[in-house]
Amino acid sequence: MNMDEIRISGLEVYAYHGVFPEENKKGQHFYINAVLYTDTRKAGKTDELSDSTHYGLVCEEMARAMKEQCFHLLERAAEYVAERVLLTFPLIREIELEICKPEAPIALPFSNVSVKIRRGWHTVYLGLGSNLGDSGQYLKTALEKLSASKQIRGVKSSEWIRTKPYGVEEQPDFLNGAAVMETLFTPWELLDFLHIVEAEAGRVRKVRWGARTLDLDILFYDDRVIDSENLTIPHMDMVNREFVLVPLAGLNPYLRHPITGRTVQEMLKDLRERV
Numbered sequence: 001m002n003m004d005e006i007r008i009s010g011l012e013v014y015a016y017h018g019v020f021p022e023e024n025k026k027g028q029h030f031y032i033n034a035v036l037y038t039d040t041r042k043a044g045k046t047d048e049l050s051d052s053t054h055y056g057l058v059c060e061e062m063a064r065a066m067k068e069q070c071f072h073l074l075e076r077a078a079e080y081v082a083e084r085v086l087l088t089f090p091l092i093r094e095i096e097l098e099i100c101k102p103e104a105p106i107a108l109p110f111s112n113v114s115v116k117i118r119r120g121w122h123t124v125y126l127g128l129g130s131n132l133g134d135s136g137q138y139l140k141t142a143l144e145k146l147s148a149s150k151q152i153r154g155v156k157s158s159e160w161i162r163t164k165p166y167g168v169e170e171q172p173d174f175l176n177g178a179a180v181m182e183t184l185f186t187p188w189e190l191l192d193f194l195h196i197v198e199a200e201a202g203r204v205r206k207v208r209w210g211a212r213t214l215d216l217d218i219l220f221y222d223d224r225v226i227d228s229e230n231l232t233i234p235h236m237d238m239v240n241r242e243f244v245l246v247p248l249a250g251l252n253p254y255l256r257h258p259i260t261g262r263t264v265q266e267m268l269k270d271l272r273e274r275v
Contacts, residue, residue: 003093006036011059015066017077020105024070028103032062032081037094037120053091061088066099074099074115082119086184087150094120121153121182124190125251127217127235127244128157128177130201131165135175138201138214145197146181151189155181158247171211178219178247187221191231194218219248223258234258239267242275 011032016024036053043052065084071077082097098116106113130138139160147155158178165171183190194216201214219235226233234257238244245268248255253265262270 003037004040006038006040006053006055006058008032008034008036008055008059008062011062013063013066015077016070017066017072017074017101018105019072023105028101030066030077031100031102032066033098033100034058034062034085035096036085036089036092037096038091039093053089058085058089058092061085074101074113075117078115078117079119082117083184086119086121094118119184121184122222123220124181124183124218124222125220125248125255126179126181126194127215127219127238127241127248128179129174129215129243130213131172131174132211132213133202135213136160139175139177142197142201142214142216143179145200146179149193151184151193153182155179156251158250161243161246163243165211174243176243176247178244178251180251187218187224187226187231187233190218190221217244219244220255220258223256225258239271242268242271245271 011034013030013032014027015030016027017030018024018028036055036058038053040052043049061084062081065081066077069077069080071080078097078099081099082095085095085097086092096116096118098114100112100114102112104110104113128139128142143155143157146152156179160175160177163174163176165174185193198212198214198216217235218231218233219238221233224233235244238248245264249264249268253263255264256262257267
């Protein structure tokens with residue numbers, strides 16, 4: 001979906017970022033260009049500032065973020081400022097941020113050095129499961145840890161369902177569900193975070209499809225298609241798993257698979273007709 005833009009150009013900030021000690025001590029001028037991706041429709045109809053993002057406050061926040069920390073790399077400064085804006089102003093879905101350093105210590109004629117990044121919130125659907133110990137508590141704790149991360153917001157879960165094990169049948173029944181959320185994590189950062197949450201729940205990876213205290217799978221990440229050595233999105237086997245599709249349909253039955261174009265509701269119907 002195309003979003004509206006609020007543009008800020010040439011915001012001047014005197015700050016202390018650089019690899020060399022004199023840069024950290026004396027400081028220099030930096031200039032920020034930013035594009036804030038948001039929906040301005042409601043503000044355009046109501047003419048109320050409360051329905052928009054106050055770009056003056058955004059400028060103040062970016063300047064504050066630039067001044068309160070001292071980073072060696074412009075890349076780190078850009079990440080820090082972009083994250084601050086996204087965490088502070090909930091109506092901003094994405095930000096394109098450029099930090100310019102025209103006084104960089106380069107012993108050749110030049111006009112400017114800059115780093116430009118684009119960061120934003122991503123919609124993610126997860127599958128959750130547990131069949132060892134107090135499964136309900138493990139799932140509840142997992143949702144709490146997701147919600148506690150500043151990189152994640154708006155966690156909403158499906159109802160839990162009791163299901164028979166998949167793959168290895170000689171093990172306890174599972175408690176399964178799904179969750180939807182928004183995150184600033186990349187897919188691989190999110191995977192690492194989920195593995196930490198699983199490990200804190202005592203998850204041990206010994207037998208494929210075996211019993212586990214907690215299982216967290218990325219089902220969808222926006223409409224991204226990823227096929228790497230350690231991560232496949234959308235989840236490769238979800239079309240064969242009723243314990244995934246049922247709770248997922250409870251959250252969003254019309255969510256479409258980015259490859260097949262089929263909705264979760266259609267995938268569930270197809271699966272039930274096959275078995």
